[in-house]
Amino acid sequence: MxxxxxxxxxxxxxxxxxxxxxxxxxxxxxxxxxxxxxxxxxxxxxxxxxxxxxxxxxxxxxxxxxxxxxxxxxxxxxxxxxxxxxxxxxxxxxxxxxxxxxxxxxxxxxxxxxxxxxxxxxxxxxxxxxxxxxxxxxxxxxxxAELKAPAALTRREKQILQLVTEGKTTTGIAKELHLSPLTVETHRRNMMQKLEVKNAAELIMAAVQRKLL
Amino acid sequence: MxxxxxxxxxxxxxxxxxxxxxxxxxxxxxxxxxxxxxxxxxxxxxxxxxxxxxxxxxxxxxxxxxxxxxxxxxxxxxxxxxxxxxxxxxxxxxxxxxxxxxxxxxxxxxxxxxxxxxxxxxxxxxxxxxxxxxxxxxxxxxxxAELKAPAALTRREKQILQLVTEGKTTTGIAKELHLSPLTVETHRRNMMQKLEVKNAAELIMAAVQRKLL
DNA sequence: CACCCAATACCGGTTTACCGGTAGATGAAA
DNA sequence: TTTCATCTACCGGTAAACCGGTATTGGGTG
Incomplete structure (x- = not known):
């Protein structure tokens, strides 16, 4: 380089x-x-x-x-x-x-x-x-300014976010946490709303940037 | 907290x-x-x-x-x-x-x-x-050890990776770079192979960790 | 008690990602 | 000049994500 x-x-x-x-x-x-x-x-x-x-x-x-x-x-x-x-x-x-x-x-x-x-x-x-x-x-x-909103994610949401960043799929995460895939998807959607992003990619970037992990 | x-x-x-x-x-x-x-x-x-x-x-x-x-x-x-x-x-x-x-x-x-x-x-x-x-x-x-492989991405690949991290879709990226969506997908797939990851989520994390952006 | 939030779960539908190939054009290095 | 990497582009198929909803449960708190 x-x-x-x-x-x-x-x-x-x-x-x-x-x-x-x-x-x-x-x-x-x-x-x-x-x-x-x-x-x-x-x-x-x-x-x-x-x-x-x-x-x-x-x-x-x-x-x-x-x-x-x-x-x-x-x-x-x-x-x-x-x-x-x-x-x-x-x-x-x-x-x-x-x-x-x-x-x-x-x-x-x-x-x-x-x-x-x-x-x-x-x-x-x-x-x-x-x-x-x-x-x-x-x-x-x-x-x-940027310190104020630590983007309050719930425990479950953080758990799932962690697994999302590891590239796990919804069904994979569901198995690991013994949940319905539909539940995992709901959590993911809630997080995307909270962090004002529109897909997993942005979700991961938001998590990295705000050091939520 | x-x-x-x-x-x-x-x-x-x-x-x-x-x-x-x-x-x-x-x-x-x-x-x-x-x-x-x-x-x-x-x-x-x-x-x-x-x-x-x-x-x-x-x-x-x-x-x-x-x-x-x-x-x-x-x-x-x-x-x-x-x-x-x-x-x-x-x-x-x-x-x-x-x-x-x-x-x-x-x-x-x-x-x-x-x-x-x-x-x-x-x-x-x-x-x-x-x-x-x-x-x-x-x-x-x-x-x-970890310094050795800067995971040589080509220019095009870096461009596309950047846009992937912004949550852009393949078709969106294609429009922005005036390419066929199929080409963009090929680049993405090549990157995933190079970085030994299997989806966009891991690709983003790999990019962040290795500071490729 | 009423209310809210967290967590759970579901349906049906559209879009996008991902995988397995293949392949032509170009430009640079061996 | 032949080989190599890069960039480009395509096909057909499966899996997964994403979207719009709805809904029940259990714990707290005013």
Whole structure:
């Protein structure tokens, strides 16, 4: 997955030319960078991406033309191996979590130091997730909002959810718990309603994300 | 989820009476413990669990009568809200990971200090995952074995996997990627073969665990 | 006691997943 | 150039999931 010869191509997407220049200068000193391309709109970059590749994208998530969350997801869909680092000048907890959800490998504030940019770049390139200092602090906070609803599942529901994540079928679960398959299905349906999802796949993702298991 | 008045009932499952006594003495001094019950076999404990509950179980995973991994899973199935702390006198990386996989909230070596036992107990009770010092060190090591196969999925496969985790149906994915539903299904089937799973649920869990997304 | 929730269970119907194959086109590596 | 992986696409069949309902039981709580 990681290149042996550290030769990385970088793309910068930011609608502020001054930021682009800043990043460009800042990254000039980093060894192993083979090329740099800059874009001022999401559309431009996506067009370019059709015939080119980038190892890493520094993505301003507050672009004028497209929503940063969607763009990130589009990039990961079009080129899953591309590493996306979100860059922004404001850090809001839910925003950070959402962009990570959409495939970003990190979140950087524009006021981060040059050293931090380089550190995060390396971190992301070696497969990790990277945040600048302020962002880490925000993530460390409990986050009242998303903490509030632990999605109260009943015992039975948790039991069944556990088995669902193991790929067991309804009838299989029924046998294991000595229940009617119809009962198991009812529980599953109740859970899907509670968690506001519409199939087993989303149910599993919801369980993983909310750490219900 | 957490009790307001910290009154916890503890169960100890270990086939060595001396260890039971040791743990009992060690935990005597911990405030907030309302009761302690000890068992020397897994069967005994499971029988007891049918008519009683425990907030936390210190589980020796090397019992004579049953496999520790299975027992842990059984406990979590029978009483999902019970916190299981695995206790053992040997720490092997894959074993630790497996028992956590089966629902344990921590792993302690028997040579851990009294202070460590208490710390881990508190950590687990407050919803965290707790390890004694040596265990942490083992977990920190890369682990050659499980690192070796990054389960090489192709780009297309990753794209589709991403959409599968979002609960999209085969036909939905096909539309989004402008492909035939049959093609999407083929990709899905190839992935299931590669990852050695047999349905979408396991596929998603495999993806999450191996951080393929 | 009345009420609600959890847990149990059912019916009939539609859609989707899953399995067993097979197979053409392409582009890159040996 | 032949081989290999990838991506594409198909057929026919079985199993399972999903949806819209309904309904009974037993435990708690106001």
């Amino acid at each position: 990681l290149k042996q010869t550290a030769e990385y191509s970088i793309a910068i997407v930011d609608d502020h030319p001054v930021v682009i220049e800043g990043l460009r200068t800042l990254l000039q000193g980093v060894p192993g960078i083979s090329s740099m391309h800059a874009f001022t709109t999401g559309g431009e970059f996506m067009d370019w991406l059709e015939h080119h590749t980038a190892d890493i994208v520094l993505l301003d998530i507050m672009l004028p033309d497209v929503n940063g969350l969607d763009l990130c997801k589009d990039i990961k869909l079009a080129a899953p191996e591309t590493i996306v680092l979100a860059v922004s000048n404001q850090a809001e907890r839910s925003m950070i979590l959402q962009i990570l959800q959409n495939g970003a490998s990190g979140y950087l504030l524009k006021n981060a130091s040059a050293a931090e940019f380089r550190r995060c770049l390396e971190e992301a390139l070696s497969g990790g997730v990277a945040f600048s200092r302020e962002v880490r602090e925000i993530l460390a906070r409990p986050g009242r | 957490l009790k307001q008045t910290a009154e916890y009932s503890i169960a100890i499952v270990d086939d060595h009476p001396v260890v039971i006594e040791g743990l009992r003495t060690l935990l005597q001094g911990v405030p907030g413990i309302s009761s302690m019950h000890a068992f020397t076999t897994g069967g005994e404990f499971m029988d007891w669990l049918e008519h009683h509950t425990a907030d936390i179980v210190l589980l020796d995973i090397m019992l004579p009568d049953v496999n520790g991994l299975d027992l842990c899973k059984d406990i979590k199935l029978a009483a999902p809200e019970t916190i299981v702390l695995a206790v053992s006198n040997q720490a092997e990386r894959s074993m630790i990971l497996q028992i956590l996989q089966n629902g344990a909230s921590g792993y302690l070596l028997k040579n851990a200090s009294a202070a460590e036992f208490r710390r881990c107990l508190e950590e687990a009770l407050s919803g965290g995952v707790a390890f004694s010092r040596e265990v942490r060190e083992i977990l920190a090591r890369p682990g050659r």
